[in-house]
Amino acid sequence: MFPNHPKGLAPLFFIEMWERLCFYVIGGILLLYALDTERGGLGMPALEANDVVGTYLAFVYATPFIGGLLADRMLGFRRSVLIGGICMACGLFSLGTQGETFFVLGLTLVCIGNGFFKPNISAMVGNLYEKGDPRRDAGFNIFYVGINIGSFIAFVAAAWVREHFGWFWTFRMAGCGLLIGVTLLVIFWRLLAVADRPPQKRPDDVSIARIVATILLPAVVIGGFGYWVAATYFPDSPVKPQMCGFLSGMLPLIVFFVRIGTTANAEEKPGLLALLPVYVAGGTFFMILHLNTTALTTWAEADTDRHSANAFDLLGGSQDALPSYFRNAAADVPRPSRETLVVVEPRVARMFGTSRLDLAAVQELQKAQPGLKLVATAGSLDGVPASTEKAIDRRGANVYPAGAVTVKEGRDSHGVPTVAVDVAQGTERIARIAFVRTVAGKDVPVLLVDQKVYDDVYRQTDANTPSLQPGEFLRVTSPELFQAANAISVIVLTTPLVLFWAWMTRRGRTVGTAHKIFYGLLLTMASMLVMAVAGWLTQHGTLKVSSLWLIGAYGVVTVGELCLSPMGLSLVTKLSPKRFVGLMMGGWFCATAFGNKLSGFFGGVQSLMEPMQFFLVLAGAVGLVAIGIRVLLPWLDKVMKQYGA
Numbered sequence: 001m002f003p004n005h006p007k008g009l010a011p012l013f014f015i016e017m018w019e020r021l022c023f024y025v026i027g028g029i030l031l032l033y034a035l036d037t038e039r040g041g042l043g044m045p046a047l048e049a050n051d052v053v054g055t056y057l058a059f060v061y062a063t064p065f066i067g068g069l070l071a072d073r074m075l076g077f078r079r080s081v082l083i084g085g086i087c088m089a090c091g092l093f094s095l096g097t098q099g100e101t102f103f104v105l106g107l108t109l110v111c112i113g114n115g116f117f118k119p120n121i122s123a124m125v126g127n128l129y130e131k132g133d134p135r136r137d138a139g140f141n142i143f144y145v146g147i148n149i150g151s152f153i154a155f156v157a158a159a160w161v162r163e164h165f166g167w168f169w170t171f172r173m174a175g176c177g178l179l180i181g182v183t184l185l186v187i188f189w190r191l192l193a194v195a196d197r198p199p200q201k202r203p204d205d206v207s208i209a210r211i212v213a214t215i216l217l218p219a220v221v222i223g224g225f226g227y228w229v230a231a232t233y234f235p236d237s238p239v240k241p242q243m244c245g246f247l248s249g250m251l252p253l254i255v256f257f258v259r260i261g262t263t264a265n266a267e268e269k270p271g272l273l274a275l276l277p278v279y280v281a282g283g284t285f286f287m288i289l290h291l292n293t294t295a296l297t298t299w300a301e302a303d304t305d306r307h308s309a310n311a312f313d314l315l316g317g318s319q320d321a322l323p324s325y326f327r328n329a330a331a332d333v334p335r336p337s338r339e340t341l342v343v344v345e346p347r348v349a350r351m352f353g354t355s356r357l358d359l360a361a362v363q364e365l366q367k368a369q370p371g372l373k374l375v376a377t378a379g380s381l382d383g384v385p386a387s388t389e390k391a392i393d394r395r396g397a398n399v400y401p402a403g404a405v406t407v408k409e410g411r412d413s414h415g416v417p418t419v420a421v422d423v424a425q426g427t428e429r430i431a432r433i434a435f436v437r438t439v440a441g442k443d444v445p446v447l448l449v450d451q452k453v454y455d456d457v458y459r460q461t462d463a464n465t466p467s468l469q470p471g472e473f474l475r476v477t478s479p480e481l482f483q484a485a486n487a488i489s490v491i492v493l494t495t496p497l498v499l500f501w502a503w504m505t506r507r508g509r510t511v512g513t514a515h516k517i518f519y520g521l522l523l524t525m526a527s528m529l530v531m532a533v534a535g536w537l538t539q540h541g542t543l544k545v546s547s548l549w550l551i552g553a554y555g556v557v558t559v560g561e562l563c564l565s566p567m568g569l570s571l572v573t574k575l576s577p578k579r580f581v582g583l584m585m586g587g588w589f590c591a592t593a594f595g596n597k598l599s600g601f602f603g604g605v606q607s608l609m610e611p612m613q614f615f616l617v618l619a620g621a622v623g624l625v626a627i628g629i630r631v632l633l634p635w636l637d638k639v640m641k642q643y644g645a
Contacts, residue, residue, distance in 0.1 A: 005139050006128040008195045011188035013146035016121055018181030019085065020150035022092060025158045025174035026110065027293045028480035030056065032301065033167050038322040040167060040355030040397070045418045047604040050294050051240050054600010056107050057290055058246055061593035063115025065253065068586030069211065072579060077120040078189065078196045084117030085182040092175030096168040099425045119585035124195035126573030126581065131644065138498055140566040145494050151487035159317040159478035215256045223249025238605045246597050257587045271575035274639040275584060277632050279591035281517050282568045284625040287595035288524050288618060289557060292483045294603025296550065303611070305544040306476035307333060317481045320473035323449055326457045328542055334466035334474050335457060339439055342369060344448045347407050350419040352448040355397040358405035359430065372435045372446065379431030387434070395445035396434035400427050444471025485551045489558035497562050513567045514636035520564025521626035527557035528619035535611025575643055
């Protein structure tokens, strides 16, 4: 890939690969971690969990606006990337620490660090090429392969580490990977000087102080007002106050980028204005692509047959199918033995599933379930024997002092009962324990579940439904691994697609960059139509469907991604004045942030619609934007020809 390109492309490729590995670890598991009530996760309601993920994705792509601006005016690209990498590593280690404060701090640091890292490493790739260099698009395609190699490794590594060591070590593993990327940047610091440039500022440029006063401060004020209105007058709406606040706060940024184009001089105006529809197309595309972290992750976990073809088992990408998997499983899917599940009250079941039991609850369980034995797999409790069996430890839960665990029962905005389990900040666990039952002379671990979960496991069974041995669990593909289909498709399809564009050029039928973006939108719409068919096959969500539908949708959207995303990044570097490249790259990521927040919103309301209807709505939204780009194609082609793009 590299011999015909500038020397700096290879180190930037690998630096980005390691950074993306870490980024996609978070994207792959954040929703699962937030929703999880069986493996020690946070146990949030679906609407709240999707809102957290959408807000994180929005800000992780909105902060490049500031990071690009500071790189242009003050720091330069290399220093910005270094600061961003260190900040993100700190955020990942914070996520790998128990406590709500560390969770929020970790996501905040990752968002800030990404703001410095992401737009500026992309700008460095563009700076490797002279204006009009025909290798630029291919260079960005190669760079994109690095992103997706990191993405593929992330999903496989995350699935293996999560299954064997738990949520916290998965985040810590990602932090270590990011430190490798930072080390590579330092090693190749001098070589990458050619991709950097000193900060530039013209007398007529808008000052940072003015940007803060006229854009960021109004964004905060208007966003706060939007949040207040939603929280005060529409508290039970599916559109959460955070969503209203974020979208309101984006308005000043939209006005800012429009004004940059409309007030620019005659030489710069056409290119800056042409970026606006490119931003709209990019935001729409990422609204669909990043459903992989919200709605499509939910689909993979709840509606996809993950037991029939466990192709990832050789890579360690499988996990035990715990009770939630069987809610809509067919009757021929083996169920866990009834002796493996013990029914307890919902409050205690949620405490056990989120791995937050207090000592008082453990003592109550011992009295209520005299047939169960208690073993300690870490730490110690008076009178409780120890066990070193990994199979038992994996079904265990952490125990904290009496009074340290708070359980709050309520209802979400859909009226569904919820149970929130919190541990007092800074409280150390006393021990890790598991409940076991003796069956045929052997101690087997059991799961504590409430009556509804128990009924869901066996509802669609009959006399012929296979039953597993007590303590055994069906092995299924980890849901985050399906996101790897996107990464694998990018790696496999990039070279053929680049060769296809080159072949078209040799035939005298060059496909313009704007046309590639249009085709990318059409393919994005097609991916949602594939999922609409899959939604129809679930029979209103009562059956699981083949994983090939989800993999196929990822394959189609990936071809759209290769047509659209690298081209968008490339166009920003082609159509922007040099002193604005970082800032306008920030605009691309602001558009992405807008789409990402909508990904979180659609993930939250997914359960309110029939599966087929849900995906048809998304396909229609993309189709409308594609029509708009098609209407603008003649003008966009003219502008790009003017700038040699």
